[in-house]
Amino acid sequence: MKRLKLGMISFAHSHAFDYLDALLKMKDVEVAGIADEDPTRTRELAESHSVVYYGDYRELLATNIDAIVICSENARHAEITVASAKAGKHVLCEKPLGLSAEEMEGMIAACREAGVQLMTAFPCRFLTPVIRAKEALERGEIGDIIAFKGTNRGSFPDPAWFSDPALAGGGAVLDHTVHVMDLMNWFSGSKVSEVYAYAETLFDPEGTRTIDDAGMVHVTFQNGIFGVLDPSWSRNPSFPTWGDVTLDVIGTKGVISIDAFNQKNSVYARGAGKGSWSFWGDDMNVLMIRAFVNALLEGREVPITGEDGMKSALVALEAYRSAEEGKPVRVFV
C-alpha cells in the first residue's frame, strides 16, 4: 500500500488537534513529525504517538516527508507555506489562506513553481448536508440562484493570538467569513464583484477586546446573485453549542436551507448547568483530511485549491476596507 508521509507545522490553531486525530487513524498515512514552537502544547502529544517533535519547522521540512499541514497563526501561513513549497512538500493550509492578495499570490506561485499542491482547509465543503445541497442545486431543483443568506456564528476563540491583529490579521469578519463565503463561491459558480460590510466589537461584556467580534458582510456576484453573511462571534457560554453554519439558498423555483450542525441530540445533564446540543453527523474534518490524502496518493488535483482559499479570504479582507470606508468596494477588478 502506498503511504503518505506527513508532517504538521504549528498547533497555534486548535484545528490541528482534530486534524492529527484524523490523520492518526488513517492506515495509509504516517505522521512523521510535528513542528511547533511551543513545546508545552505538543511535545508530549507527539511523543505519546511516537511522532518526532521539532522545535523548528525547518528541521521537519529537511526530512523526506511528502506533505505538510499548517495550523499556525494566520500571519505565518505565507512564510511557512512558501518554505514548505521550496522544500518540495505539498501543503494543506488552515484558513484564512493569507492576509493580503500579494501574500496569497506568492503562496500560490511558490507551490506552482515547486510543482507541489496547495489546499485550503475549508472543511465545510465536506459537510454531508452541504454536499446534498450542492447536488440538489445541480439537479436544478430550485432553478437559478437569486440570493444567499448565511451565518457562521461562533464563540470568541480561546487562543490569545486571535485577539492580536498582528498575528490574526482580523477578527470574526476574517475568521468566519471565509467558510460560508467559500460555499457561496462554490454554489454560485461566480466571483464576488462587490462587498459592503460592517465590522464591529459588540459581544464584549468586559470591554477588553482588541479585535472585531461582529459583522455583516454583503456581497454581489458578477452574475447578479446577492449574498449576506453573519460571521459574528456572538455565541456565549450558555448557548447550547459553539456556533453554527447555516446557508439559505433562494432560487427562482425554491429554497434550500442548510443548518449543517442541526444533526444533534439535545442533552440536559444535571451537572452541566445548561442544556447542550450533541452533534452526531459526519465528521467534516475527517472527510476533508481524507480528500487531501487521497488526492496526493492518487496524483489528482486537491479538491479545494489555493485560488479557492484566496477567493474567499479576499472578500473578508475587502470587507474590512468597505467597513472602514463606509461604502461598497469592488473586488477582483
Added chain:
Amino acid sequence: MKVAVIGCGGMGTIHADRYASMPGITLTGVCDIDVQAAEKLAEKTGATHFSSMEDLIREARPDVVSIAVPTYMHVPLIKQAAEEKVHIICEKPIALSPAEAAEAIDFCESRGVRLFVGQVVRFFPQYQQLAEQIQHAGSSSAGIYHASRAGSHPGLVRDWYHDRQKSGGVIVDLMIHDIDYVLGAFGEIEEVFAFHRVQGGIDYASATFRCTNGTIAQLEGFWGYPGPFTTTFEFAGKDGIIRYDSNDAQSVRVRRTADLEQDGGFVETPQSELVHDPYYRELFHFLECIRSGMEPAVTAADALNALKWACAAEESAQSGLPVRLEKEAAKS
C-alpha cells in the same frame, strides 16, 4: 363604542371578527364594493352591510372605522373618513409613499380625528417579550438582529398584490412589519443596505439596517416561499441571545389527510394559540386609546417612519448603495 369595517377581504374579516367578540363594542357595519364579500361578512358577524363607506358612515354612524382595503386606497379613504369626523384604524402600510402618509396624518390632525396604523408585530407576545428584554438591557443592548418573514405570494389569491403600484411589493408591504419592530425595539435607524428581486413567482428582499444604538438588523422578506408561513428572529447581544422560530413554537398541530376546505382565498396571516390573538390585542388597544385619549404603543408617525425606511431600502436596492436618511427627514 360603535365600530365599522371597510373592506371585507382577509384583514377586514379579521377586524370584524375581533370587534364582534369585544365587550363594549358594537360592530355596526361592514362595507365592501364587492357586495358578496360584504354580505358574507355581515352574515358571519351580524353587522349590517354596505357597498360604500359613504353610505355606511351616514347610516350606521360609527365612532371608528377600520380601513382594510388594498393599500393604494388607504389614503383616500382615510381622508374621506376624517372628513366625516370618524376615528380611523388603518391597516399597514399606512400608504405607499411617505409624502402621502404625512399628508394623511396631517389631514386627520386638522380634522381632529385619531389615526392608528395596524403595525401588528408590536402586539405579538414573542416580539413584545424580546423588546422588553432589550429595553431591560438598556444602553448596552446593541447587537446583531436577524428576522425573516416568509410565505406564499399573496398575489396568488389577491391579484392586486402583484402590482407594486398598488401593494408596494415585499419590502413596503411585508418587511415593513419588521422594520417597524426594529424602530420600536432598537430606536432610530441610520442607514440601510438592501437587495430586492422580483422574478417569476418570487418577490424576495434582504435588507440590513444600521441603528443609532449600534445594532445591525438583517431582515428578509419573502413572497413565494414554498414552505409554511414562517417568521423567525434572533437577537444576539453581549449579555445574551434570544431566538424565535414560528415552526418550533407551535403548541397545537392539526394535520389533515386531505384539504377539506380552502381558507376562503385570503392572504396568509400568522396563527396564534392565544385567548386574544395579536390582532385582537392591537384593535382593543387602539379603541382603548380612543376612549382614554392616551398615546398608542405604535403611532401613525411610527408607521410613517417605518414606511420611510422601507422606501429607503427600496432605493438602496435600486442603486446598490447604502442609503442614509437625515434625522430630520426621518422624524418629521
